[in-house]
Amino acid sequence: MFRAIFVLLAVFCHVARLQSTATCDLFTFPSTFKFGAGTAAYQIEGGWNEDGKSRSWWDWFTNNYPQYCNNATGNIACDSYHKYKEDVAAMKAIGLEFYRFSLSWSRILPKGFSYSVNQAGVDYYNNLIDELKAAGIEPLVTIYHWDTPMALEYLGTTWTSPKMVDQFVAFADLAFSLFGDRVKLWATINEPKSFCQGIPGYFLTYIFPELPMGTLEYLCGHHVLLAHAKTYRLYQEKYKSTQNGRISITLDLNYNMPLTNSTEDIEAAERRNLFEFGWFAHPLYYGDYPQIMKTVIANNSAKQNFTASRLPKFSCTEKLMIKGSYDLFMVNSYTGTQVTLKEYNNEPSYINDEQTSGTQPDHWLSTAVSNLKVYPEGIRYVLKYIKESYGNPEIMITENGYSDTTGNVNDTLRIEFIRETLGNIRLAICEDGVNVTRYTYWSLLDNLEWARGYGVKFGLVQIDFDSENRTRTLKRSAYYYKNVIQNRYINVTDSTE
Ligand SMILES: *[C@@H]1O[C@H](CO)[C@@H](O)[C@H](O)[C@H]1NC(C)=O
Ligand SMILES: *[C@@H]1O[C@H](CO)[C@@H](O)[C@H](O)[C@H]1NC(C)=O
Ligand SMILES: *[C@@H]1O[C@H](CO)[C@@H](O)[C@H](O)[C@H]1NC(C)=O
Ligand SMILES: *[C@@H]1O[C@H](CO)[C@@H](O)[C@H](O)[C@H]1NC(C)=O
Ligand SMILES: *[C@@H]1O[C@H](CO)[C@@H](O)[C@H](O)[C@H]1NC(C)=O
Ligand SMILES: *[C@@H]1O[C@H](CO)[C@@H](O)[C@H](O)[C@H]1NC(C)=O
Numbered sequence: 001m002f003r004a005i006f007v008l009l010a011v012f013c014h015v016a017r018l019q020s021t022a023t024c025d026l027f028t029f030p031s032t033f034k035f036g037a038g039t040a041a042y043q044i045e046g047g048w049n050e051d052g053k054s055r056s057w058w059d060w061f062t063n064n065y066p067q068y069c070n071n072a073t074g075n076i077a078c079d080s081y082h083k084y085k086e087d088v089a090a091m092k093a094i095g096l097e098f099y100r101f102s103l104s105w106s107r108i109l110p111k112g113f114s115y116s117v118n119q120a121g122v123d124y125y126n127n128l129i130d131e132l133k134a135a136g137i138e139p140l141v142t143i144y145h146w147d148t149p150m151a152l153e154y155l156g157t158t159w160t161s162p163k164m165v166d167q168f169v170a171f172a173d174l175a176f177s178l179f180g181d182r183v184k185l186w187a188t189i190n191e192p193k194s195f196c197q198g199i200p201g202y203f204l205t206y207i208f209p210e211l212p213m214g215t216l217e218y219l220c221g222h223h224v225l226l227a228h229a230k231t232y233r234l235y236q237e238k239y240k241s242t243q244n245g246r247i248s249i250t251l252d253l254n255y256n257m258p259l260t261n262s263t264e265d266i267e268a269a270e271r272r273n274l275f276e277f278g279w280f281a282h283p284l285y286y287g288d289y290p291q292i293m294k295t296v297i298a299n300n301s302a303k304q305n306f307t308a309s310r311l312p313k314f315s316c317t318e319k320l321m322i323k324g325s326y327d328l329f330m331v332n333s334y335t336g337t338q339v340t341l342k343e344y345n346n347e348p349s350y351i352n353d354e355q356t357s358g359t360q361p362d363h364w365l366s367t368a369v370s371n372l373k374v375y376p377e378g379i380r381y382v383l384k385y386i387k388e389s390y391g392n393p394e395i396m397i398t399e400n401g402y403s404d405t406t407g408n409v410n411d412t413l414r415i416e417f418i419r420e421t422l423g424n425i426r427l428a429i430c431e432d433g434v435n436v437t438r439y440t441y442w443s444l445l446d447n448l449e450w451a452r453g454y455g456v457k458f459g460l461v462q463i464d465f466d467s468e469n470r471t472r473t474l475k476r477s478a479y480y481y482k483n484v485i486q487n488r489y490i491n492v493t494d495s496t497e
């Protein structure tokens with residue numbers, strides 16, 4: 001069935017190619033388009049308490065609450081803290097043009113604060129960046145990928161607090177000063193929608209039921225936006241003229257389509273786009289939250305007897321600081337969702353404010369993550385949606401991938417997933433005129449899939465977690481991707497020759 005979809009796509013593409021301009025080949029990527037792969041520090045590094053590193057929130061959570069984490073921790077993970085050279089060798093074998101990775105805040109700043117720098121942590125990232133540069137692979141650095149130092153958490157300095165804004169800006173400032181001579185592409189913060197909304201478990205209501213949901217989510221998002229924008233402005237003033245890098249924030253959006261053509265479902269799908277993506281993209285583009293969020297949350301807050309809206313307000317100065325604080329859009333996108341109106345629930349929460357529920361049809365192929373079924377067309381519609389909603393910006397896809405539970409090197413379905421996804425990206429470029437310039441496969445390595453543990457495998461490279469060597473083996477998909485990159489053509493084989 002999966003292959004059948006591709007054949008259909010190929011036929012459609014062939015017809016479309018005959019009709020469209022000769023310059024836009026639906027199977028061929030220009031040399032200006034870049035292919036890479038990504039990881040996050042906590043998912044791969046290990047070395048959790050080595051050489052001066054202190055605990056991050058994730059170290060604390062996985063080690064103290066194994067019952068919520070499939071008994072898995074990132075204490076060793078892929079051991080990339082010691083094996084980064086093997087990682088870079090694998091990237092070189094695949095021919096990656098860039099590598100997206102994140103900085104572990106508590107490895108660089110064990111106290112959380114920027115006055116106490118751990119040189120061993122700085123050395124680790126210098127070594128990694130130098131190894132990448134020597135291999136001709138460009139670094140794309142995520143400054144924050146969910147691993148807040150526990151030292152800050154203890155002090156209540158986390159995303160629900162305004163104190164977090166300046167701590168983040170100080171950490172980013174240090175990162176620019178240490179690595180900005182070689183790093184020219186920065187993502188400040190990864191997927192705020194995911195962690196601010198409570199998934200994957202940042203607000204642990206099952207451990208701390210007193211947490212005021214419906215308030216925390218929006219405080220978190222508010223401070224993320226302020227921290228991101230302040231960081232962007234700092235870079236423009238202090239580093240841009242000498243380092244000349246580019247900065248954005250990685251937002252995530254899976255394509256939301258109405259379940260039926262009823263007005264309720266059509267409105268629900270658009271409301272979900274605005275709650276999930278517009279929450280951050282609207283302030284960046286327009287300077288404020290989407291009107292529907294302001295109205296719905298104010299209205300629900302009043303019904304719940306709050307004396308003010310649970311959605312914080314930006315001052316005029318803040319709006320000006322946030323508006324336009326990006327050089328391009330970065331988007332993580334994996335699938336699509338069929339959306340319908342959910343019955344109103346008066347309990348305060350982001351989920352109840354959004355008032356939608358999502359499903360995926362039975363005939364979409366399952367993956368190792370239940371709500372990430374295969375829908376390769378989704379990315380095309382997400383790209384088109386961003387183009388049309390936010391002034392046709394340059395867009396980089398900073399995450400997209402397919403997971404299975406086996407980690408088998410003969411990963412035919414992953415190859416088909418990448419091929420169909422790249423076909424849809426070509427359609428977005430050729431048919432919809434979207435300016436998408438990079439594709440980042442998630443993930444380079446099989447790794448710790450957060451609270452889901454090691455059973456969800458997204459990698460182009462298999463890791464033998466039973467061996468203390470954490471042996472790396474390229475999967476067939478890695479060879480397919482290598483040939484795509486080499487030939488700039490998606491209908492290549494996975495041949496290792
Ligand atoms: C975690 O380990 C405990 C103790 O060995 C076991 O009882 C439990 O079933 C395990 N949980 C999971 C999700 O594997
Ligand atoms: C909704 O209407 C469009 C246009 O008429 C049609 O193509 C589509 O199949 C309909 N979708 C559903 C879910 O009925
Ligand atoms: C506000 O809530 C009331 C009562 O549920 C509802 O009738 C009204 O349509 C809501 N207004 C908006 C703008 O959502
Ligand atoms: C809000 O206050 C009104 C009036 O005191 C009361 O009837 C209602 O139950 C309250 N609602 C909630 C959600 O607390
Ligand atoms: C895409 O965006 C880049 C960066 O802004 C720009 O240089 C390029 O001309 C754009 N390409 C198209 C086709 O609009
Ligand atoms: C890989 O799997 C496919 C089916 O998914 C099978 O046809 C093929 O023979 C397998 N290749 C190897 C080398 O095992």
Ligand SMILES: *[C@@H]1O[C@H](CO)[C@@H](O)[C@H](O)[C@H]1NC(C)=O
Nearest residue numbers: 464466467468469470471472
């Ligand atoms: C691990 O690597 C070392 C050094 O390369 C090698 O001697 C050893 O046999 C390997 N162990 C396993 C279990 O593969």
